[in-house]
Amino acid sequence: MRRTPVVATVGLAVLVLAAVIWAVGRSDDDDPDRAAGGASSITSTTAPSTTAAPVAGTPGAAGIGDPYFPGLGNGGYDVDHYDLALTWLPDQGAIEGVTTIDARATQALSRFDLDLAGLEVTAVTVDGQPAAATRDDRELVVTPATAIAEGAAFTTVVTYGGRPRPVGDGTDLFDVGWQIDGDEAYVVSEPAGAGTFFPVNDHPRDKATYSFEITAPADQVVATNGLPVGDPVDGPGTRTWRSQARDPMASYLVQIAIGDFEVVDGGRAGDVVIRHVLHRSLADAARVTTARTAEMIDVLDDVYGPFPFEAYGVLAVDEDLGFALETQTLTIIGRDIATWGRRADDILLHELSHQWVGDLVSPATWQDIWLNEGFATYSEWLWSERTGGPTAAQRARAISGTRADLDTPPGDPGTEELFSTTVYWRGGMALQALREAVGDEAFFTILRRWVDEHRGSVASTEDLVALSEEVSGQDLDALFQRWLYDPRLPRL
Numbered sequence: 418m419r420r421t422p423v424v425a426t427v428g429l430a431v432l433v434l435a436a437v438i439w440a441v442g443r444s445d446d447d448d449p450d451r452a453a454g455g456a457s458s459i460t461s462t463t464a465p466s467t468t469a470a471p472v473a474g475t476p477g478a479a480g481i482g483d484p485y486f487p488g489l490g491n492g493g494y495d496v497d498h499y500d501l502a503l504t505w506l507p508d509q510g511a512i513e514g515v516t517t518i519d520a521r522a523t524q525a526l527s528r529f530d531l532d533l534a535g536l537e538v539t540a541v542t543v544d545g546q547p548a549a550a551t552r553d554d555r556e557l558v559v560t561p562a563t564a565i566a567e568g569a570a571f572t573t574v575v576t577y578g579g580r581p582r583p584v585g586d587g588t589d590l591f592d593v594g595w596q597i598d599g600d601e602a603y604v605v606s607e608p609a610g611a612g613t614f615f616p617v618n619d620h621p622r623d624k625a626t627y628s629f630e631i632t633a634p635a636d637q638v639v640a641t642n643g644l645p646v647g648d649p650v651d652g653p654g655t656r657t658w659r660s661q662a663r664d665p666m667a668s669y670l671v672q673i674a675i676g677d678f679e680v681v682d683g684g685r686a687g688d689v690v691i692r693h694v695l696h697r698s699l700a701d702a703a704r705v706t707t708a709r710t711a712e713m714i715d716v717l718d719d720v721y722g723p724f725p726f727e728a729y730g731v732l733a734v735d736e737d738l739g740f741a742l743e744t745q746t747l748t749i750i751g752r753d754i755a756t757w758g759r760r761a762d763d764i765l766l767h768e769l770s771h772q773w774v775g776d777l778v779s780p781a782t783w784q785d786i787w788l789n790e791g792f793a794t795y796s797e798w799l800w801s802e803r804t805g806g807p808t809a810a811q812r813a814r815a816i817s818g819t820r821a822d823l824d825t826p827p828g829d830p831g832t833e834e835l836f837s838t839t840v841y842w843r844g845g846m847a848l849q850a851l852r853e854a855v856g857d858e859a860f861f862t863i864l865r866r867w868v869d870e871h872r873g874s875v876a877s878t879e880d881l882v883a884l885s886e887e888v889s890g891q892d893l894d895a896l897f898q899r900w901l902y903d904p905r906l907p908r909l
Contacts, residue, residue, distance in 0.1 A: 418607055418740055418741065418742045418743065418768075418790075418836065419740060419741045419764050419767050419768065419793075473525065473527060473564040474524070474525035474526050474527040474564040474565065474566075475524065475525065475526070475527055476493070476526070476527055476528045476529070477491055477492045477493020477494060477524065477526055477528065477529035477530060478491060478492030478493060478530075479491060479492075479530045479553075479556055479558075480492070481618070481620045481622055481623070483620060483782050483783055483784075484782055484783075484784055485782065485783040485784050485831075485832050485835070486608070486609065486783055486832070488555075488556075489532070489608075489609055489619060489620050489783075490532070490618055490619055490620025490622065490623060491529060491530040491531065491532065491556075491618050492523075492524075493522065493523060493524050493526050493529050494520045494521065494522050494523055494526065494529055494565075494571075494618070495520060495521050495523055495623055496518055496519070496520045496617075496618050496623050496625040497519045497520060497521065497570075497625055497626070498518075498519040498625055498626045498627070498628070499516060499517070499518055499519075499615070499617070499625055499626075499627050499628075500516065500517040500518075500519075500627075500628045500629075500630075501514070501516055501615055501627065501628070501629050501630070501631075501673075502514065502515045502516070502517075502630040502631075503614070503615075503629075503630070503631050503632070503673070504631075504632040504633075504655075505602060505631065505632065505633045505634075505637075505675050507599075507600035507601075507602070507633075507634060507637075507675075509580070510580050510597055511578065511579055511580045511581075512536075512578060512579070512580075512581055512595075512614060513578040514536075514575075514576070514577050514578060514614070514615060515574065515575070515576050515577075516574070516575050516577075516615045516616050516617075517572060517573070517574050518531075518572065518573045518574075518575070518616070519570065519571075519572050520570070520571060520572075520573065520618075521568065521569065521570050521571070522565045522566065522567055522568060522569050522571065523567065523568075524567050525564060525565070525566055525567045526561075526564060526565040527560070527564055528558060528559060528560040528561070529558075529559055529565075530556045530557065530558050530559070531556075531557040531559065531573075531575070531612075531616035531617060531618065532555060532556065532557070532609075532611070532612035532616065532617050532618065532619040533552075533555065533556075533557040533575075533577070533612050533615075533616040533617070534555045534582070534584050534594070534612045534613045535579060535580075535581065535582050535613065536577045536578065536579040536581060536613075536614075537577060537578060537579045538550060538552070538557060538575060538576070538577045538616075539576050539577060539578070540574075540575075540576040541557075541559055541573065541574070541575050541576075542573070542574045543559065543561035543562070543565070543571055543572070543573050544561070544571050544572055545572075546561065546562045546563075547562065548560060548561045548562060548573075550575075555584075555612060557575070557616055559573065575616045577616070581594065581595035581613045581614045582594070582595075582613060583595060583596060583610060583613055584609070584610060584612075584613060591605070591738075592610075593605055593606055593607065593608070593609065593610030593613075594606055594610030594611070594612070594613025594614060595610070595613045595614040598676075598734070598735065598736050600634070600637065600676070601637070601674075601675055601676030601677070601734070601735070602673070602674070602675045602676070603672070603673070603674040603675070603676070603732070603734050603749060604671060604672050604673050604674070604744070604749075605738075605742055605749065606668070606669045606670075606671065607669045607670075607742060608669055608783055608835070609669065610669065611668040611669055611671055612668075614673070615671075617668045618668070619668045619669070620667075620668070621667035621668075621669065621779035621780060621781075621875055622779075622781065622875050623668075624665035624666055624667050624779070624873065624874070624875075625665060625666065625668075626661075626662060626663055626664065626665060626666070627641075627642060627643070627661070627662040627666060627671065628646075628659070628660070628661045628662075629641045629642075629643075629658070629659065629660045629661070629662075629673065630657060630658075630659050631657070631658050631659075631660075631673060631675070632652070632655050632656070632657040632658075633655065633656060633658070633675045634654065634655060634656075635651060635652075635654055635655055635656045636677075637656075637675050637676055637677065637678075638658075638675070638676065638677070638678040638679075638680065638694070639656075639658035639673070639674070639675050640672070640673075640674045640678060640680070640694040640732060640747065641658075641660045641662070641671075641672060641673050641674075641747070642660075642662040642666060642670070642671060642672050642744065642745050642746050642747055643660050643661045643662030643663060643664075643727070643728065643746060644660060644661065644690065644727060644728050645658065645659065645660045646659040646660055646661050647659055662745065662746065663727065664725070664726050664727070664745075664777075664873065665873045665874075666745045666776070667745075667776070667779045670743070670744050670745040670776055671744065671745075672732065672744035672745070672747050672749060674694060674732050674734065674747075674749070676696060676734065676735070677696060677697050677698070677735075678694045678695060678696055678697065678732075679694075679695050679696075679697050679700045680692060680693070680694055681693040681694075681695055681700065681704060683707065683710055683711070683730060684711060685711070686710070686711040686714035686715060686718075686724065686729075687714075687718075687723070687724070688727075689714060689724045689726070689727065689728065689729055690727060690728040690729075691710055691711060691714075691728070691729055691730055692728060692730045693707050693710075693730040693731045693732075693733070694730060694731070694732045694733070694747065695707075695731075695732075695733045695755070696733055696734055696735040696752070696755075698735050698752075699733060699735065699752050699755050699756055700733075702755060702756040702758070703731070703733045703755040703756070705758050706731075706733075706754070706755055706756065706757055706758050706759075706761050706765070707730075707731045707733075707765065709759075709762065709765075710729070710730075710731070710765070710769070713762075713765065713766050713769050713800065714729065714769065716799070716800055716803055716804070717766075717769060717770055717773065717796065717800075719803075720796070720799055720861070720864060720865075721770075721773040721774070721864055721865065721868045722773075722865055722868055722869060724772065724773075725772060725773060725776075725777040725868075725872060726745065726746050726772060726776075726777075727746075728746050729746055729747075729748075729769070729772065730746070730747055730748075731747070731748050731749075731750060731755075731765065732744070732747050732748065732749045732750070733749075733750050733751070733752070733754075733755035734749065734750075734751055734752070735752055736751050736752060737751050737752050737753040738750065738751030738752075738753065738754075739751065739753065741754055741764050741765075741767070741768050742768070743768045743769075743771035743772065743775055743776060743793075745772070745776045746772070748765070748768040748769065748771075750764070750765075750768075762800070763797045763800070763801075766796060766797055766800045767793045767794065767796065767797050768793070770792065770793045770796035770797075771789060771793050773868050774788065774789060774792035774793060774796070774867075774868070775788075775789035775792070775793065777868060777871075777872050777873065778867065778868055778871040778872060778874070778875070778876055779874070779875045779876075780875060780876070780877070781875040781876055781877040781880075782877065783832075783835065784828075784829060784830075785876075785877050785878050786830070786835055786836070786840055787827040787828060787830075787840045787843075787844035787847075787878070787901065788844075788876065788877075788878065788881065790836070790840045790841045790844055791827060791840065791841065791843075791844020791845050791847060791848060792844070792845075792848065793841075794841045794842060794844060794845035795809065795844075795845040795848040795849065797812075797845075798812040798813065798845060798849075809849055809852070810849060810853070810909075812845075813845065813846045813849040813909055814909050816842050816846070817846065817906075817908055817909045820906060822837070822838045822839060823838065823839045823842060823843045823906040824839070824904055824905055824906055825837060825839045825904075826839070826843075826901055826902045826903060826904060827839050827840045827843045827844045827847070827900075827901055828878055828897075828900075828901030828902045829901075829902060839906075843900065843906060844901075846900065846909060847897070847900035847901055849909060850896060850899075850900055850907070850909060851863075851885060851893070851896065851897075853909070854889075854891065854893065854896055855885065855888070855889035855891060855893075856889075859888050859889045862888050863881075863884055863885050863888050863889075866884060866888065867881065867884060870884070878897070878901065881897075882894065882897050885897075
């Protein structure tokens with residue numbers, strides 16, 4: 418993720434996003450699913466039979482164990498696939514949804530949680546049988562009619578609807594989740610907004626594949642992650658769009674965009690389909706801005722290995738967002754960045770690099786966010802180095818020195834500094850320090866193996882330290898301690 422940059426006095430560096438902070442809780446007084454005490458039962462036409470067999474097993478945890486956000490995600494199961502069927506009702510600002518979740522139990526489950534903020538749940542089934550469900554703030558607590566055995570595959574179907582409202586406690590720029598701009602809608606969910614529009618295990622540690630069936634007014638275009646499946650199907654005043662994201666994806670990277678868009682064929686980079694989704698009001702300018710996408714993919718292919726997904730493109734919405742977000746296979750930008758032309762190269766390269774470092778390989782916990790942003794910042798510097806601009810070393814040294822905003826350690830910035838400048842710039846400088854310590858051959862081997870060995874999964878700072886020491890044969894604990902955890906910014 419990146420904020421719209423401001424040119425620094427050194428003429429080389431770019432300011433980064435101070436982005437969203439997720440906090441548990443919601444203060445909407447008119448949430449129909451919350452009782453005064455915080456927990457409520459769901460009125461459902463499919464309540465479980467009173468003759469159901471006694472439930473054994475134990476409850477899955479209400480959090481996945483993230484040190485920064487202990488209420489984020491859930492325990493006791495691992496999701497394989499989400500099928501999202503949504504109908505967008507712009508005149509009401511509402512959605513009607515049915516989400517089908519294919520998962521596998523990692524323990525014997527008497528009940529389990531899903532993350533869902535607001536929205537009214539009308540029915541829940543597990544393996545075709547009605548299940549009891551209650552709401553406790555942003556937790557949807559599901560109790561199946563019978564226990565789920567450890568290791569068993571099971572399917573949960575949740576029917577729900579209402580006006581999706583982004584969550585914003587602690588956010589200084591914008592709320593996260595489902596965004597509405599008149600009749601149009603799009604998604605910005607980092608770090609934990611996915612639960613505003615579908616029930617989900619909302620943490621990068623539980624990646625899954627996705628299929629989408631999105632129905633919208635007939636005069637609007639729908640775009641999602643992945644690629645379309647077949648042609649849109651017309652209904653009475655509506656059009657239904659189907660697509661699939663076949664590669665595992667963290668929930669905060671899901672994208673659904675509905676609006677007056679033009680789908681632009683950007684050609685190919687090898688086997689990678691390049692398609693951009695551009696609001697018609699800015700499509701001409703955005704074509705110029707995104708024209709170097711294939712060239713950027715080629716450069717990063719050489720750094721990290723082949724592009725990891727079947728497609729890539731840029732989604733440009735008709736709003737000055739002030740940031741960009743690397744939603745998987747379809748980076749979202751606003752009118753501000755879309756109309757910048759070549760001045761947007763650093764931002765677009767940054768978001769593209771996240772497809773390898775952030776999307777394919779995601780942070781094991783949100784404390785590890787520098788692995789996303791430090792790597793992407795360093796990728797900007799490599800792009801400069803390999804296209805005739807200042808080298809990565811020059812870019813890093815241009816911001817080295819006494820900077821109070823870089824004294825916060827990027828390896829443990831805290832929730833209030835999760836997307837602060839230090840996570841980006843000092844994170845990138847840490848990689849330059851590593852490169853200078855181990856040499857280019859070892860350094861670029863580390864980058865390649867980082868992607869190869871953790872693809873489709875998550876990784877931690879400790880994993881990077883171990884890999885770097887293995888490849889280089891050096892003890893690098895002091896280097897990583899100095900750059901990631903000490904309070905003062907070191908000098909290169």
